[in-house]
Amino acid sequence: MKLKALLSHLHIPATIEDDPVITGIASHSKKVKPGYLFFAISGVEADGHQYIQEAFENGAAAVIGEYQKISGKGLYFYAEDTKRLLSLAASYFYDEPYKKHKMTGITGTNGKTTTSFLLQHLLVSHGVSTALFGTVHHYINSNIVKSSHTTPDPVTLQHLLNESDDQAVVMEVSSHGLEQKRIEGITYDQAIFLNLTHDHLDYHGTMESYYLCKAKLFSYLKNKGTAIICSEGTYGKRLREELSRDNNLQVWTYGKRKSDHFYIEDVGKESFNLIHETLHVTVPLPLPGEYNALNTTAAIAAALDYGIPIKSSIEYLKTFEGIPGRFEELTLYNGTEVIIDYAHTPDGVLQVLEAASKKAGNRPLYHVFGFRGNRDLTKRQEMIGISLEYSTKTVLTVDDLNGVDRDQLVLETKEAIPKTSQMPIVIADRTEAIILALKEAPPNSVIIITGKGPEKYKESYHHPSDSDLATVELFQSQNKAALL
Numbered sequence: 001m002k003l004k005a006l007l008s009h010l011h012i013p014a015t016i017e018d019d020p021v022i023t024g025i026a027s028h029s030k031k032v033k034p035g036y037l038f039f040a041i042s043g044v045e046a047d048g049h050q051y052i053q054e055a056f057e058n059g060a061a062a063v064i065g066e067y068q069k070i071s072g073k074g075l076y077f078y079a080e081d082t083k084r085l086l087s088l089a090a091s092y093f094y095d096e097p098y099k100k101h102k103m104t105g106i107t108g109t110n111g112k113t114t115t116s117f118l119l120q121h122l123l124v125s126h127g128v129s130t131a132l133f134g135t136v137h138h139y140i141n142s143n144i145v146k147s148s149h150t151t152p153d154p155v156t157l158q159h160l161l162n163e164s165d166d167q168a169v170v171m172e173v174s175s176h177g178l179e180q181k182r183i184e185g186i187t188y189d190q191a192i193f194l195n196l197t198h199d200h201l202d203y204h205g206t207m208e209s210y211y212l213c214k215a216k217l218f219s220y221l222k223n224k225g226t227a228i229i230c231s232e233g234t235y236g237k238r239l240r241e242e243l244s245r246d247n248n249l250q251v252w253t254y255g256k257r258k259s260d261h262f263y264i265e266d267v268g269k270e271s272f273n274l275i276h277e278t279l280h281v282t283v284p285l286p287l288p289g290e291y292n293a294l295n296t297t298a299a300i301a302a303a304l305d306y307g308i309p310i311k312s313s314i315e316y317l318k319t320f321e322g323i324p325g326r327f328e329e330l331t332l333y334n335g336t337e338v339i340i341d342y343a344h345t346p347d348g349v350l351q352v353l354e355a356a357s358k359k360a361g362n363r364p365l366y367h368v369f370g371f372r373g374n375r376d377l378t379k380r381q382e383m384i385g386i387s388l389e390y391s392t393k394t395v396l397t398v399d400d401l402n403g404v405d406r407d408q409l410v411l412e413t414k415e416a417i418p419k420t421s422q423m424p425i426v427i428a429d430r431t432e433a434i435i436l437a438l439k440e441a442p443p444n445s446v447i448i449i450t451g452k453g454p455e456k457y458k459e460s461y462h463h464p465s466d467s468d469l470a471t472v473e474l475f476q477s478q479n480k481a482a483l484l
């Protein structure tokens, strides 16, 4: 692709004699190769304009930045909003690959991974080849691609969209992705709003700006595209009101009210009832909890928009195999049931503990979890409060340190404990904390470990294990051996 064509697509005026061939796009100076177009971006940690020289040294054919002028030599163009331009350029460079697929974007504080796995399962079961972008992994042309971000950076995203020969693309769209305009240059056929509750206030500042950021996903919908909105919660209702004024969209709501296009009732352990227009059906619950009945309804509604009848989706749900680290269950030799879950927000913890305590009934419920360093501190106290309310015993530990000293994180965690009579145990070593719960919980208890889900530990701990599941399995194998 020639530089002039790219600049003209981005509406950047340029009078240049040479028109070099652009061989790639980059926003990180160290990824620049000869012939690349480099975008200088002012970020949270660094300022890409400081790396322009390095980009030229690595062979950049040209640079686009937000400074009016730069010192030094090289083809430089001034423009506003390089984050947006980077995404538009990447989309153009890779031939606007969204056009090859039917595109679904899913946003919300919690449930993006769950809903995207469910929708992918329904589509694939119906014979629609489906790519997936998300936290656990990306999935392109039936191959798993490692994921470093829920919503990848624009160059990776557009490259993978171009690589994908899949008919459909189901994409988790994070608020960071939206704020950083990573999805600019994509038009969606359908977009799903799951919920909005307390998270990421370290980044967004207020719930209002967090909401406005999430709501932006719907501005990327095509004309007559479908908006699927969970109308539970104030923000879902607000979005429904705002979008229903837009005659260019098809707005479907789901929730627990008869006024919803898809409404649910009688959520049990195994199934729930779904009502859509004149259809009343019983749907198998693929994962426990009312929140998963809602996630499943979102996936069924999205599948219907793809032309998949609800009754077919119900059949397909019977073969859903679950998701790593989302209410993942295993039973110990002594009858205790262990649940590994990715809940890491107050609402996520509340929902999953409600489901776990229903499962536990009169049996003791132990809860092990910790906080990530350098992430929204304001949600911690609420999360501990919820844990203390639902669990027989709470064991607090650490999650990823993210550069924070472990003792410091433990101190911050202790400071977040609400002043209640029931004090949680605090154990700095995550493997020790899990093993303590496993040892202490009487036979036939329920133990829930939240926060990390399937992710590998980033820290090293006392016991030789690299994930919550591996720690439980280590304990299980040692104790089985002791019994023999």
Ligand SMILES: CC(=O)N[C@H]1[C@@H](OP(=O)(O)OP(=O)(O)OC[C@H]2O[C@@H](n3ccc(=O)[nH]c3=O)[C@H](O)[C@@H]2O)O[C@H](CO)[C@@H](O)[C@@H]1O[C@H](C)C(=O)N[C@@H](C)C(=O)N[C@H](CCC(=O)O)C(=O)O
Residues within 6 Å of the ligand: 027, 028, 029, 030, 040, 041, 042, 043, 044, 045, 046, 047, 048, 049, 051, 148, 149, 150, 151, 152, 153, 154, 174, 175, 176, 177, 180
């Ligand atoms: C806060 C945040 O989201 N930051 C993301 C953002 O970084 P940034 O724009 O702030 O970049 P920066 O590090 O300040 O650097 C500024 C610029 O200088 C450039 N640079 C920097 C160094 C250098 O040597 N040369 C160079 O050119 C950088 O490439 C960048 O363009 O853009 C980068 C490139 O796309 C991302 O890798 C980075 O993700 C960081 C690592 C991150 O942890 N992000 C998380 C919070 C995130 O995005 N999470 C969401 C899911 C959240 C959830 O729902 O749980 C996700 O979608 O994954």
Ligand SMILES: Nc1ncnc2c1ncn2[C@@H]1O[C@H](COP(=O)(O)OP(=O)(O)OP(=O)(O)O)[C@@H](O)[C@H]1O
Residues within 6 Å of the ligand: 108, 109, 110, 111, 112, 113, 114, 115, 135, 150, 172, 174, 194, 195, 291, 292, 294, 295, 325, 326, 327, 341, 342, 343, 344, 347, 348, 349, 351, 352
């Ligand atoms: N609809 C929901 N409402 C509230 N909590 C939910 C919902 N769905 C899932 N959860 C809880 O949130 C946790 C994370 O779920 P999931 O991974 O599907 O969300 P996510 O939005 O993809 O999160 P992330 O982007 O951080 O990975 C689950 O393990 C569960 O505890």
